[in-house]
Amino acid sequence: MKVAVIGAGWAGCAAAWALKSQGHAPTVFESARHIGGRARRIYSPKLQRELDNGQHILLGAYTQTLGLLRELGLDESTRLHRQELDIVAAQGDFRLRNRALPAPWHLLAGLLSAQGIGWRQKLKLARFCRWLETQRWRAPDGLTVLQLLDRHGQDADLIRLFWQPLCVAAMNTPIEQACAQLFAHVLRDSLGGPRQASQPLIPLTDLGRLWCEPALHELDVHLGHRVQSLQLTKDGVDVDSQPFDAAILACPPPQARRLLSTLPSTAHSEQLLADLDAMQYVPIATLYLDLNQPWNLPHPMLMLHDVTGSAGQWLFDHSALKPDGRETLLAIVVSDAIRLQALPREQAIAAIVEQIRSQTQRFGPMPTVRNTELIIEKRATFAAVPGLRRPSVTTAWPALRLAGDWTNTGYPGVLEGAVRSGLQAAHSLGTTT
Ligand SMILES: Cc1cc2nc3c(=O)[nH]c(=O)nc-3n(C[C@H](O)[C@H](O)[C@H](O)COP(=O)(O)OP(=O)(O)OC[C@H]3O[C@@H](n4cnc5c(N)ncnc54)[C@H](O)[C@@H]3O)c2cc1C
Structure with a gap:
């Protein structure tokens, strides 16, 4: 045929x-x-090197993509850095990481030991996940993620520290507009799946x-x-x-x-x-920073607090991904980058560099930034809204x-x-x- x-x-x-x-x-x-x-x-003339058009991550739940790699005879371990789910705020005020236990204990133990939220909030989080599971991960029709979370008593701090960054990263749609049902599917196949399913995989090759x-x-x-x-x-x-x-x-x-x-x-x-x-479509921006020396942060992936709505949400340190640690590249991701897109480029870049400096102080000073490349994909994904x-x-x-x-x-x-x-x-x- x-x-x-x-x-x-x-x-x-x-x-x-x-x-x-x-x-x-x-x-x-x-x-x-x-x-x-x-x-x-892509090739960046500014950084004089190959980059991706945007920092991507995969999840262990991407079973068909990973199956393709296997069918093609491509070794996952040399192409993707797989790690336990470990959501670490750069500022050190939040951390949730899965434990090396069989499901669902990996998540439960991770929740119980989460830092930056109190016992009541842990309970609320666990109750909500349990409710979703009993509903077979079906959310009521037409609801946004924020409406669903509100109905289930997720308070403002829980939303700010956990749900909001997770939602915008997974859906590229702001929490007050994102479709609750699609988000529930993401949770079902990642947090609700076996331990491996929630593991992030960061590409090691382009x-x-x-x-x-x-x-x-x-x-x-x-x-x-x-x-x-x-x-x-x-x-x-x-x-x-x-x-x-x-x-x-x-x-x-x-x-x-x-x-x-x-x-x-x-x-x-x-x-x-x-x-x-x-x-409708929503942009995603990636700011690449080329440093004058590797930073070697203890985590390849750190969560950033985005207080302006145009700042970074995740920081990737590529030196932490390379066995020899000699890479000098940082990638900062801004999903739902509508506000960032409206700013003058130099202003947007300067604001994010300052954000990284101020939110990573506990790791010591960031090496000098030699050069930058800001890539904005205007139609990165469709807006994942209800209906x-x-x-x-x-x-x-x-x-x-x-x-x-x-x-x-x-x-x-x-x-x-x-x-x-x-x-x-x-x-x-x-x-x-
Ligand atoms: C910056 C950024 C970051 C992202 N981060 C993540 C992430 O971390 N994790 C994740 O899972 N997803 C992420 N995504 C989403 C992911 O990249 C997309 O879901 C995926 O690449 C879409 O693939 P596709 O094949 O459906 O469409 P596309 O990649 O858009 O492919 C369509 C192709 O069709 C071609 N084409 C169009 N018209 C014609 C024509 N008339 N004739 C011939 N060819 C044509 C286009 O040139 C294009 O190559 C991200 C997206 C962006 C932009």
């Missing part, structure tokens, strides 16, 4: 790999000159080499080819006038919409286009599938959602032929 995969982000790469594994012949079209989409390697480039190796890949037209035929679909048995649209919603809008209109297509139009209608991978057109983090994955806009949708799209084609 000849299948066109339109877009070589993580969804498209997963789809192409799965199609090849099933014995089909995928042809990948990617409009950019590189693969990876929103999770890709995002291209992590698995996408090996997956597309030896496949028919057309970089710099922006697909312009789809035409349904009696045998399948023509993609820019080339005949295929089927096509997987693994491009973001606006581009998928543009391609789909050229097909004959039906009730299904009208609804689909309206659903794609309704999606969003997300299309399924299959469509009313037998020869067309959709794939991407924005399809109905049950997750917010994350890597694992992209991968799952790509695999599902490929497998559904495999089973219909």
Whole structure:
């Protein structure tokens, strides 16, 4: 079967790999000159080195992504730094870490020993998690995360110290707007899963080499080819006038919409286009700091307090990830970066550098910053708000599938959602032929 995969982000790469594994012949079209989409390697002329377009982390719960690495014969331990869940505030006023015990004791023991919150708050947290579990991780329809937390007695400090940073990191949507049901799914598959599921995995290689480039190796890949037209035929679909048995649209919603809008209109297509139009997007910023010497912080990942709404939320020290400790790179992540985006760049950078200095004083002075690179991805993810209608991978057109983090994955806009949708799209084609 000849299948066109339109877009070589993580969804498209997963789809192409799965199609090849099933014995089909995928042809990948990617409009950019590189693969990876929103999770890709870039070159920074300012820092004169390769970076990612944004600091990413994976979770142990990303089972299908990790499964892909295994299928590709890629060694997880050299590509990803896996650690116990350990949420440490840089300022030292909060810490929650899982203990090396079987589930659910890992979490319970972690909760009981959490620093920075009192016994009452620990109890409230534990009760809320238990309630979610008894509800099979289903939240009432239409609620935001903040509304759900309020209903379950999570007080202002608990929200500020724990829930708010967790929500914005997982959903890239502010807590007062984020969909409670999607957040519950994230909690189910991470905190509610086996101990390994909640472990963060920080990439040790760039995002291209992590698995996408090996997956597309030896496949028919057309970089710099922006697909312009789809035409349904009696045998399948023509993609820019080339005949295929089927096509997987693994491009973001606006581009998928543009391609789909050229097909004959039906009730299904009208609804689909309206659903794609309704999606809103939220930026994520990553500030890279190149230091004049490695810092060697005791934790590769530290939580920052963001009091202005435009400051850093997580700090990654790459020297703490390298065995020789000689790396000089820091990455600071700002999810929901709408406010930061509105600031003059130099002002935003200076404010974050000052934030890092003031919140990390207990680790000694930060080495001198040699150079900076601020990357703002304007449409990093869709806004994961309640009531969003997300299309399924299959469509009313037998020869067309959709794939991407924005399809109905049950997750917010994350890597694992992209991968799952790509695999599902490929497998559904495999089973219909
Ligand atoms: C800065 C940042 C940080 C993030 N951090 C995390 C994180 O820590 N953990 C996490 O799980 N997720 C994170 N995410 C989200 C994650 O990156 C995305 O969920 C994932 O990359 C989406 O992959 P995708 O394949 O669905 O879409 P995309 O990556 O957008 O891929 C779509 C591809 O289609 C191509 N395309 C578009 N139109 C056409 C056309 N007409 N013809 C051919 N090609 C076309 C595009 O160029 C693109 O390469 C982050 C995102 C960003 C931007």
